[in-house]
Amino acid sequence: MTKLDSKIPEGPLSEKWTKHQASIKLVNPANKKKLDIIVVGAGAAGASAAASLAELGYNVKVFVFQDSSRRAHSIASQGGINATKNYKNDSDSDFRLFYDMIKGGDFRAREANVYRAAEISNNIIDQYVAQGVPFAREYSGYLSNRSFGGVQVSRTFYAQGQTGQQCTLAGYQALARQIKAGKAKMYARRDMLDLVTIDGKARGIITRNLVNGEIERHGAHAVVLATGGFGTVYYLSTLAINSNGSAALAAYKKGALMANPSMAQIHPTCVPVLNDYQSKLTLMSESLRNDGRVWVPKEKGDKRPASEIKEEERDYYLERKYPAFGNLVPRDVASRAAKERCDEGYGVGETGLAVYLDFRDAINNQGKETIKAKYGNLFDLYKKVTSIDPYEEPMRIYPASHYTMGGLWVDYNLMTTIPGLYAIGEANFSDHGANRLGASSLMQCSGDGYFILPVTIGDFLADEIRTPKIKTDTPEFEKAEKDVKDKINRLMSVNGKQSPTSFHKRLGLILWTYSGMKRNEEGLKKALAEIKELKEEFWKDVKVAGKADDMNHELEKASRIADFFDLATLIVTDALDRKESCGAHFREEYQTEEGEPKRDDKNFSYVSAWEYKGEDKEPELHKEKLKFEFVTPIQRSYK
Amino acid sequence: MNITLKIWRQKNKDDKGGFVKYQLDNVSTEMTFLEMLDYLNEKLVHEDNDEPVAFDSDCREGICGACGLYINGRPNGPQEGVTTCQLTMSAFKDGDTITVEPWRSKSFPVMKDLVVDRTAFDKLIEAGGYISVNTGAAPEANSIPVPKKNADRAFDAGICIGCGTCVASCKNASAMLFVSAKISQLALLPQGKVEAKERARNLVKTMDELGFGNCSNTGACEAECPKDIKLTNIARLNREYYKAY
Ligand SMILES: Cc1cc2nc3c(=O)[nH]c(=O)nc-3n(C[C@H](O)[C@H](O)[C@H](O)COP(=O)(O)OP(=O)(O)OC[C@H]3O[C@@H](n4cnc5c(N)ncnc54)[C@H](O)[C@@H]3O)c2cc1C
Ligand code: FES
Numbered sequence: 001m002t003k004l005d006s007k008i009p010e011g012p013l014s015e016k017w018t019k020h021q022a023s024i025k026l027v028n029p030a031n032k033k034k035l036d037i038i039v040v041g042a043g044a045a046g047a048s049a050a051a052s053l054a055e056l057g058y059n060v061k062v063f064v065f066q067d068s069s070r071r072a073h074s075i076a077s078q079g080g081i082n083a084t085k086n087y088k089n090d091s092d093s094d095f096r097l098f099y100d101m102i103k104g105g106d107f108r109a110r111e112a113n114v115y116r117a118a119e120i121s122n123n124i125i126d127q128y129v130a131q132g133v134p135f136a137r138e139y140s141g142y143l144s145n146r147s148f149g150g151v152q153v154s155r156t157f158y159a160q161g162q163t164g165q166q167c168t169l170a171g172y173q174a175l176a177r178q179i180k181a182g183k184a185k186m187y188a189r190r191d192m193l194d195l196v197t198i199d200g201k202a203r204g205i206i207t208r209n210l211v212n213g214e215i216e217r218h219g220a221h222a223v224v225l226a227t228g229g230f231g232t233v234y235y236l237s238t239l240a241i242n243s244n245g246s247a248a249l250a251a252y253k254k255g256a257l258m259a260n261p262s263m264a265q266i267h268p269t270c271v272p273v274l275n276d277y278q279s280k281l282t283l284m285s286e287s288l289r290n291d292g293r294v295w296v297p298k299e300k301g302d303k304r305p306a307s308e309i310k311e312e313e314r315d316y317y318l319e320r321k322y323p324a325f326g327n328l329v330p331r332d333v334a335s336r337a338a339k340e341r342c343d344e345g346y347g348v349g350e351t352g353l354a355v356y357l358d359f360r361d362a363i364n365n366q367g368k369e370t371i372k373a374k375y376g377n378l379f380d381l382y383k384k385v386t387s388i389d390p391y392e393e394p395m396r397i398y399p400a401s402h403y404t405m406g407g408l409w410v411d412y413n414l415m416t417t418i419p420g421l422y423a424i425g426e427a428n429f430s431d432h433g434a435n436r437l438g439a440s441s442l443m444q445c446s447g448d449g450y451f452i453l454p455v456t457i458g459d460f461l462a463d464e465i466r467t468p469k470i471k472t473d474t475p476e477f478e479k480a481e482k483d484v485k486d487k488i489n490r491l492m493s494v495n496g497k498q499s500p501t502s503f504h505k506r507l508g509l510i511l512w513t514y515s516g517m518k519r520n521e522e523g524l525k526k527a528l529a530e531i532k533e534l535k536e537e538f539w540k541d542v543k544v545a546g547k548a549d550d551m552n553h554e555l556e557k558a559s560r561i562a563d564f565f566d567l568a569t570l571i572v573t574d575a576l577d578r579k580e581s582c583g584a585h586f587r588e589e590y591q592t593e594e595g596e597p598k599r600d601d602k603n604f605s606y607v608s609a610w611e612y613k614g615e616d617k618e619p620e621l622h623k624e625k626l627k628f629e630f631v632t633p634i635q636r637s638y639k
Numbered sequence: 640m641n642i643t644l645k646i647w648r649q650k651n652k653d654d655k656g657g658f659v660k661y662q663l664d665n666v667s668t669e670m671t672f673l674e675m676l677d678y679l680n681e682k683l684v685h686e687d688n689d690e691p692v693a694f695d696s697d698c699r700e701g702i703c704g705a706c707g708l709y710i711n712g713r714p715n716g717p718q719e720g721v722t723t724c725q726l727t728m729s730a731f732k733d734g735d736t737i738t739v740e741p742w743r744s745k746s747f748p749v750m751k752d753l754v755v756d757r758t759a760f761d762k763l764i765e766a767g768g769y770i771s772v773n774t775g776a777a778p779e780a781n782s783i784p785v786p787k788k789n790a791d792r793a794f795d796a797g798i799c800i801g802c803g804t805c806v807a808s809c810k811n812a813s814a815m816l817f818v819s820a821k822i823s824q825l826a827l828l829p830q831g832k833v834e835a836k837e838r839a840r841n842l843v844k845t846m847d848e849l850g851f852g853n854c855s856n857t858g859a860c861e862a863e864c865p866k867d868i869k870l871t872n873i874a875r876l877n878r879e880y881y882k883a884y
Contacts, residue, residue, distance in 0.1 A: 052774040067695065068761050070801055071703040087781065123777070130777035132770045132825050134794035141784030159794055165702060166797060173769035180765040188758070211750060240697040277667060277674045280699040381700065384725050450774045499681055545684040545691055550651070551751045554684070554691055 002257060002611055004624050007411040008112040013630045014094070017116045020412065021455055025462035032057035035461050036220040036469065038205055039063070040192045040247055043072030044164065044442050045425025046226030047171030048449030054178035056454055058461075061218060062175065063190045063207060065242060065556075070172045073228050073240040074445065077164025078378070079285035080148060080156035081128075081442040083121035088145055092153045094118040099631060101440060104150045104330050105405070105433020106583035106599060107633035108260070108607070110626065112412060113430045117440075117447050124446045125157055131170040135159050146374075148438035149286045150330035150638075156439045161285050161378040167442055171449070190216070191556060192247045193487075194480045195223065195254045195421065202421035203470045206480045208488075210556065213549035215484055217477045219470030222420040222461060224453065225251060225408065226445075229426035231264060233564045233571070234401035234516070235508025238270055238283040244560040245567045248408050248427055252570075256416035257609040257622060259429035260406035261567065262575035265436055265584050266517050267402035268334035271385050272354040281400040282385050284357070285378055286438040289327045291362035291371065292395070294318050294334070296346040296355050306348075306356055306394050317341055325638040332435045332584040332597075333638060335399035339517050340595070342398070349396050358394035399517060403441065405432040405584070406574070409609040409624075413456035414448060420460055424448035429607065434583025491558050492548050496541030500558040503538045507531065507561070507568055515572050520588040524576045528569065535565040570610060570619065577621060580604040592635070601633055640666050640733035644679065646692055647740045652750050658738070672716060672726040673699065673706060676739075694753040699724045701865065704800035707807070708753055709740040714804045714863045722802060722865045742803050744812040746850045759849045760801050760817060766845035767838040768821040770831050789827045796823040798866050805860035805868070811852030816860040818842050819876035820868050826879050836883035843880055 009020040027035065036059045039050040046062070047069055054060045064072065086092040097118035102109060129135065129143070135157050136144040145154040159166040178184040189210040196204040196219070204219035230245030231237040252258045269289065271282040295314045302309065317337060319326045329337075338355045341347065348354050363371050368391060372379070379390045388395070408416050408423035410430055415422050425445040432440065514527035538561070546552040581590040581597030582604070590598045606623040613619055641664045649656030663679050670678065673696050680691035696706040706723040710716035716726045731737060739753065747755040785793075797820070805816035822839055825831030831838075854873060861870045 048774075055773045066697060066703070066705060067757060068801065070761070070764075071697055071705050073698070073703075075800075076698045076700060076702045085780070122780075123775075125780045126777040127772075127774060129780040129783070130770065130772045130830055132793070132797075132828050132831050134790050134797050134824065134828065136794075137785055137787045137790040139787050141786050141790075142781050159797075162702070162794075162798055165800075166794070169797070173764060174774075176761065176765040177769045177771060180767075186761070188761075240703060241699055242697050275667065275669045277670045277678060279671075279674050279677060282700050384701070384721060387729075454774065497685065499684060501677070501681070543684060545689075551693055551754065553693060554680075 002255070002417050002622065004417070004609060004622050005411060006110065006624060007413060008110065009412065013111065013115045014119070016112050017119055024455060024459045027458050027462050027465060029057050031465040033059070035059065035464060036061065037222050037224060037457070038218060038220040039224045039226060040205065041072065041226035041228060041425070041427070042069035042172070042175060043074035043226065043228055043425060044168055044171060044445035045449045046072070047168070047175045048446055049224055049226060049424055049453050050184055051171060051174035051178050052450050052454040053457070054183035060178070060184040061187060061220060062184055063187045063192055063205070065189065065191050065210060067188055069175065069186065069188065070169060072168060073243050074168040074442070075165050076240060077442055078161045078283060079287040080146065080158035080163045080439040081124070081167060081446070082148070082155050082439045083125045083157060083443065084118055084155060085122055085125065087143060088154045090153045092155050096153065097121065097155065100151045101431065101437055102433070102631055103636060104437040105435050106597065106636055107433065107601070107605070107628065108582050108626065109431055109433030111628060111630055116452070117431050117444050120447045120451045121443050123451055124443060127450055128167055128170050131174060133159065133166045133170050146287060147290060147328065149289060149328050149334070150437045158287070161287070161375065164442055167446065192250065193484045193559070194250050196476050196480045197254050197418060198474065198476045201419045204472060204477060206484045208484070211551055213547070213552065215481055217472035217481060219472045219477070221464045221467060221470060222422065222457060224422040224424060225427050226425045226449065227427045229404040229407070230567060231401040231404055233508070233567055234511050235504050236273065236278065236281050237401035238267060238281055241280055244563070246560050246563045249563045249567055251408060251416065251418065251421060253612050254418065255612070256418050256421055257409040257611050258406070258570055259409035259607050259609045260574065261570045261610065262515065262578065262585055263405035263434050263583065264401065264571065265331060265403035265405060266335045266399045268331055268338055268399050269357060269397045270400035271382065272349060272351065272396055272398035274386070282381065283402065284382060284395060284397055286331070288357060288375060288378060291374070292327065292357040292359050293361060294327055294355055294357055296341045296348060300345040306358070315346070322638045329638045330435055330437060336517055336586060338399055354396035354398045356394035357397045359390060360394070363391065403436055405429065405434065405436055409607070413459055414453055415456070415460065422453060422457060424453050434585055487559070488548050488555065491542070491544050491555065491562065494539060494542050494544070496543050498541050498543060500542055500544065500554060500561050503534065503542060504561045504564065506534055507564055510534070511568055511571065515575050518586050518588055519575050521576065524572050527572045531565060531568050531572065538562065538565065573619065574608055574610065577608060578604055599635070640668065642666055642731060643736040645736060645738045648692070648752055649749055650751065652748055656749065666728055668727070668729040670728045671699070671724060672710070672728060673724050675728050692753060693751045696724050701725045702800060704802035707742060707802040707804055709742065709807065711738050714807045715865055720865055720867060742807040744806050746812060746814070747803060747806065757803050759851070760803065762849060763814065763818060763842060763845055764821065767834070767841040770825060771834060783829050785828055793824045793827040796820045796827070796868065796872050799868050800866055802865065804863050804865060806851065808859040808863035809852065810857065810859070811855055813854045814846050814851040815854035815873050815876065816864065816868055818846055819872035822879055823872040823875045826875065835879055839876065839879040839883045
């Protein structure tokens with residue numbers, strides 16, 4: 001049986017990381033040259049890790065499914081990246097950021113990991129600035145900050161609404177430099193379809209070459225998964241449409257535990273669903289809530305245009321319900337509040353599934369030019385998608401699937417339960433508990449990639465210096481390759497009538513309905529049954545056009561959707577187990593009188609880590625008890 | 640509305656390829672252009688037992704740069720300032736015939752149907768589109784103030800999405816706008832100045848080696864760039880390049 005050891009160092013919070021680093025085994029430069037590392041994924045997390053590992057002297061092989069690593073989904077992240085520089089002199093500190101994240105995550109994250117993320121946040125900004133990220137600046141030439149949801153200080157660094165793009169490109173460029181130097185090699189247009197373990201250690205991967213369909217074997221002394229989040233399991237989401245959970249699922253099936261899979265963030269400010277053809281939902285950055293005011297009409301079903309609805313006829317429900325934080329409450333709170341108003345019949349727009357985000361007052365107070373300088377590109381983006389001009393009319397927004405707090409279980413070294421297999425960035429579960437605060441993912445991804453993994457991986461690799469190059473002609477690679485080929489053949493040979501996407505839509509709807517912003521036991525049980533049925537139907541009636549040995553986007557989709565069924569089952573199983581409400585996980589049975597999530601610390605103060613037990617078998621639950629030594633869990637309140 | 644599509648179909652990089660005509664009915668003006676292609680593919684596979692049209696896309700919000708097609712002879716179609724994924728079908732009307740082709744450039748060979756190989760752009764960045772600072776070697780972020788004007792201009796150049804529209808719109812298939820955007824972003828920042836000369840030399844040399852054409856200042860790239868990258872960047876590249884020799 002797998003045993004969980006989180007390897008959290010002893011000692012005071014602020015000394016744990018420093019002490020731990022000093023105790024980690026080192027690999028000398030001559031030996032690093034002999035060690036190969038596979039990094040799957042090159043977004044904010046993967047590219048920074050790959051570049052930093054190559055700089056240290058390891059041989060790095062990088063795999064991405066896009067044609068270029070510059071296109072990783074991180075490129076789309078918008079609003080900013082946090083750090084505790086305290087440039088604003090507003091009493092920010094590592095401890096305050098740590099506390100905001102722990103509280104924002106509703107006391108379901110590990111103290112030590114979160115503190116470390118805060119502690120290294122400043123190094124990340126230094127690194128990005130040195131790499132040429134054009135963060136916003138004041139007229140003095142010094143860096144500018146803004147505030148983000150769920151906090152009361154200004155600690156977010158930003159590059160208009162394209163912070164993720166600038167940070168991702170900086171990582172991409174650092175990696176390009178290592179590719180040029182011959183220390184890293186890029187394998188683009190590759191889908192990782194399986195993980196290979198030998199004697200219990202991660203030793204390689206099986207990929208499909210997306211240009212010619214070839215199934216390839218790649219070996220290495222260690223494997224790092226930086227494959228991002230799987231919010232696309234809901235079908236419509238703010239993620240890039242090809243984001244997926246297949247690599248994480250492959251690792252899970254090979255013995256890595258999956259932690260808190262039900263912790264999925266539904267982001268409050270997205271462009272609402274406009275029609276049936278829609279393939280994606282566009283995020284409107286949370287930073288807009290700094291100046292935008294959220295409201296619905298006070299009258300149910302009031303369909304007049306916003307401009308005709310007078311001030312006293314408007315319900316600024318966030319300001320009304322949460323006077324302390326107002327429009328800046330955390331995402332889970334804002335999303336549920338929007339859903340509640342719309343479910344009650346106050347929603348706006350044709351579908352009634354939208355609320356207003358209004359800039360009228362901000363424009364009147366600060367001038368159009370100021371607002372334009374802050375959010376110009378977001379306003380343009382909104383207008384392109386909806387044809388509504390937010391300078392003239394309020395935006396219409398609605399929550400959408402956005403981020404997965406859950407992911408592969410990792411210890412303090414970011415290693416999964418499989419020795420030599422690491423998970424970094426959104427692909428792991430480590431820092432955000434039950435709800436992620438804005439601008440903290442880029443921070444975590446970059447921190448994992450630049451500063452944590454390159455250190456902690458040494459602890460494992462130091463014992464591998466005598467392991468020769470990993471050969472790929474072993475029975476383990478043979479078997480994994482055969483499994484992958486079998487799955488592909490099976491997909492190709494169903495030859496049914498329905499497209500992969502049609503199944504994805506139906507699966508997404510089941511999850512959105514029963515395992516979205518609100519959940520209850522009855523609905524979750526129904527979801528489990530429906531997912532099972534849909535999966536069976538998929539394997540009987542999916543049609544995958546084209547050939548397996550050719551570029552084939554339909555096959556790529558079908559393979560990912562086949563995995564989404566298993567992930568969805570795991571999400572719902574986890575949501576059923578957690579008989580409490582916390583953060584984004586809102587079980588209707590467990591709420592306070594005011595309709596806020598009611599945690600049950602006595603019984604559920606744990607990370608749920610699920611172990612795969614075989615196809616169609618119940619996974620086994622392992623509980624990592626959360627210890628709070630430095631903060632006292634309280635009922636979250638933003639009132 | 641009902642439309643006729645003339646789409647470039649090509650089996651693989653060695654195939655000659657050619658246009659194939661498709662009739663597509665009940666297209667909604669609310670669809671994006673790529674959602675229209677999704678819809679066509681659904682029909683091709685499920686009604687006509689045909690192979691779907693291959694095309695690249697990922698973010699579908701104009702930031703990853705994966706999409707990018709010639710539509711009626713124009714990169715990204717008739718709407719101004721949009722990527723192909725942001726183009727909506729409201730730009731067309733009932734009865735229109737729409738021609739869809741992949742980027743055409745020696746440096747971006749077609750791989751299948753509408754999918755092209757743009758690794759030449761990665762090769763350009765590898766040739767020096769970075770600042771050589773190792774992880775951990777950075778000074779405190781505020782120790783180097785950067786005039787706001789320069790930071791803003793660096794940002795304006797830095798937002799290039801690497802989609803290839805500039806190359807596709809240029810009659811010489813030049814990559815000058817792409818290269819100059821990166822050169823400008825880094826040359827405008829004090830941290831990037833140290834390697835500015837070497838960077839300009841290496842990128843320009845690599846651009847030639849990769850078979851991109853020369854810039855003859857027609858400005859088509861600026862006019863078509865979905866991110867509004869300016870020709871002034873090319874002027875700056877030229878200055879940086881002359882300084883480098
Ligand atoms: C619209 C939007 C806006 C956001 N804004 C912010 C923000 O302002 N601030 C913030 O902090 N966070 C933000 N986030 C969250 C943040 O962007 C993501 O959490 C983060 O970028 C994830 O980075 P990553 O490196 O873990 O993964 P990704 O960037 O998703 O990269 C995944 C990589 O893995 C590769 N990959 C995946 N699966 C496979 C496979 N099977 N085989 C081969 N390769 C594979 C991909 O090719 C890619 O390179 C935003 C998210 C969205 C959706
Ligand atoms: S799909 Fe990303 S820019 Fe069009």
